[in-house]
Amino acid sequence: MGSAWNTAVVGAGIVGLLTAWQLRLQGHTVTVIDPEPATQASYAAAGMLAPVSEVQYGQQALWDVMTAAQAEYPELIKTLQQASAQPTGYRENGTLLVAADTSDRQAVADLVAVQQGAQMEVTALTSSQLRRSEPALSPGLAKAWSVPGDHQVNPRQLVRCVTEALNAPLEFFPQAGPPAHWTRKRVLRVEQTPPGIRVDYDDASGSVFDRVALTPGLGYSQIKGICEHYPLQLRPVYGEVIRLRVRPEQLLEGEEHVLNSTIRATVRGRSVYLVPRAPEDPLEPLGLVVGASSREDAVAGTHAGSVAELLEDAIAVLPAVREMEVVEITTRARPGTPDDRPYLEAVTEDGAVVISTGYHRHGILLGPLAARLTAALLSGEELSDHQRAHLAVTRLRRD
Ligand SMILES: Cc1cc2nc3c(=O)[nH]c(=O)nc-3n(C[C@H](O)[C@H](O)[C@H](O)COP(=O)(O)OP(=O)(O)OC[C@H]3O[C@@H](n4cnc5c(N)ncnc54)[C@H](O)[C@@H]3O)c2cc1C
Numbered sequence: 001m002g003s004a005w006n007t008a009v010v011g012a013g014i015v016g017l018l019t020a021w022q023l024r025l026q027g028h029t030v031t032v033i034d035p036e037p038a039t040q041a042s043y044a045a046a047g048m049l050a051p052v053s054e055v056q057y058g059q060q061a062l063w064d065v066m067t068a069a070q071a072e073y074p075e076l077i078k079t080l081q082q083a084s085a086q087p088t089g090y091r092e093n094g095t096l097l098v099a100a101d102t103s104d105r106q107a108v109a110d111l112v113a114v115q116q117g118a119q120m121e122v123t124a125l126t127s128s129q130l131r132r133s134e135p136a137l138s139p140g141l142a143k144a145w146s147v148p149g150d151h152q153v154n155p156r157q158l159v160r161c162v163t164e165a166l167n168a169p170l171e172f173f174p175q176a177g178p179p180a181h182w183t184r185k186r187v188l189r190v191e192q193t194p195p196g197i198r199v200d201y202d203d204a205s206g207s208v209f210d211r212v213a214l215t216p217g218l219g220y221s222q223i224k225g226i227c228e229h230y231p232l233q234l235r236p237v238y239g240e241v242i243r244l245r246v247r248p249e250q251l252l253e254g255e256e257h258v259l260n261s262t263i264r265a266t267v268r269g270r271s272v273y274l275v276p277r278a279p280e281d282p283l284e285p286l287g288l289v290v291g292a293s294s295r296e297d298a299v300a301g302t303h304a305g306s307v308a309e310l311l312e313d314a315i316a317v318l319p320a321v322r323e324m325e326v327v328e329i330t331t332r333a334r335p336g337t338p339d340d341r342p343y344l345e346a347v348t349e350d351g352a353v354v355i356s357t358g359y360h361r362h363g364i365l366l367g368p369l370a371a372r373l374t375a376a377l378l379s380g381e382e383l384s385d386h387q388r389a390h391l392a393v394t395r396l397r398r399d
Contacts, residue, residue, distance in 0.1 A: 003210075005209075006209050012037035015366075016216075019371040023211075025173060029178055041332050046241060046289045061341065088161045089161070091277075095146075099142045100140075107269070137263070154281055186219075197352055220232060236298070241331075270309060342360070345395055
């Protein structure tokens with residue numbers, strides 16, 4: 001590494017926290033600034049790491065980035081486990097794509113053809129294979145495919161773990177910077193004031209840093225100064241997520257959970273997913289996350305119709321949902337962009353400010369890649385060809 005900078009990360013969702021972690025690992029001093037860390041999109045997310053099942057028509061530019069991001073997870077998890085005693089919430093449990101009726105089957109089969117055409121691993125299951133792997137699913141489902149490489153992480157657990165790693169002494173990483181500083185304030189303005197970057201807070205105080213990562217999710221549009229020079233097309237895309245708990249009496253002898261894999265189902269044309277947390281997950285023991293709606297109606301509160309549809313579709317796929325305990329219903333906004341691609345780019349001539357936001361439906365998946373790229377840009381590292389290709393996808397001004 002070259003210089004050790006005095007860096008700031010504005011916004012402590014998953015993207016900001018992982019960025020802070022990378023900066024610390026590279027030897028920098030890090031201040032994490034957020035009035036309420038990890039309470040926005042990252043708090044709601046199910047945490048699917050699903051570059052294959054998240055494939056959308058016409059978004060080829062994103063596919064490589066999503067695949068590369070998922071490949072970062074095992075190394076991130078290994079590093080975090082050396083720095084923190086907290087479990088990471090990472091789980092390699094695979095995913096099944098499920099079609100409820102015959103018209104759903106055609107729709108899912110069409111998407112599977114695209115995924116397979118892009119050399120992604122997706123395999124059709126016979127009904128007896130499906131019954132053997134997921135006996136609790138409804139017997140009437142039309143068709144299922146296995147996506148063995150799509151996994152999950154519990155974002156709330158990951159937040160805890162990264163936070164502890166940011167605060168820990170880090171004896172395993174002698175080159176790392178000191179424990180992070182935390183500033184619980186809202187940033188109002190970020191301005192280049194050579195030789196530094198000035199950050200102004202909502203209590204009329206301010207600080208100057210050598211390097212600043214702007215990771216405030218949807219909050220970007222409210223920050224004055226540099227953010228006004230780079231207006232971004234961000235919009236809130238609201239989603240409801242239902243957190244359920246399996247009742248122990250729902251399990252047969254020897255069973256640890258009602259599901260082994262994540263289920264992504266199409267039910268009469270609607271999408272629903274069911275993500276089983278690890279049976280021993282400390283935050284969501286025997287948890288099942290059902291999601292997610294997608295609304296652009298500017299209504300920040302929980303929408304009853306969306307919750308009803310999610311439960312109805314989840315029960316159609318997994319009848320046992322009817323007997324489970326509802327632990328929580330969470331509504332948050334995804335930081336949406338027009339083409340689902342995030343915005344990640346160094347915006348000052350010397351690379352001292354990096355904007356990293358707009359992770360929309362994929363921020364948990366893309367977080368480690370985004371963090372590495374941001375830290376590399378801020379540190380002035382030589383980028384690899386792959387990193388340059390990923391940055392070409394995330395430029396603020398689209399090609
Ligand atoms: C219902 C739902 C389900 C989802 N499921 C998945 C999934 O399964 N897999 C996946 O990969 N992604 C998923 N996502 C998307 C993912 O949650 C987001 O893309 C990701 O959390 C974005 O992270 P972030 O850190 O950029 O933003 P956020 O988590 O929104 O964090 C931004 C932070 O910035 C802070 N902030 C804002 N303004 C300021 C300011 N002026 N000063 C200081 N701090 C500020 C906020 O307080 C907040 O803590 C889901 C999202 C939703 C809503």
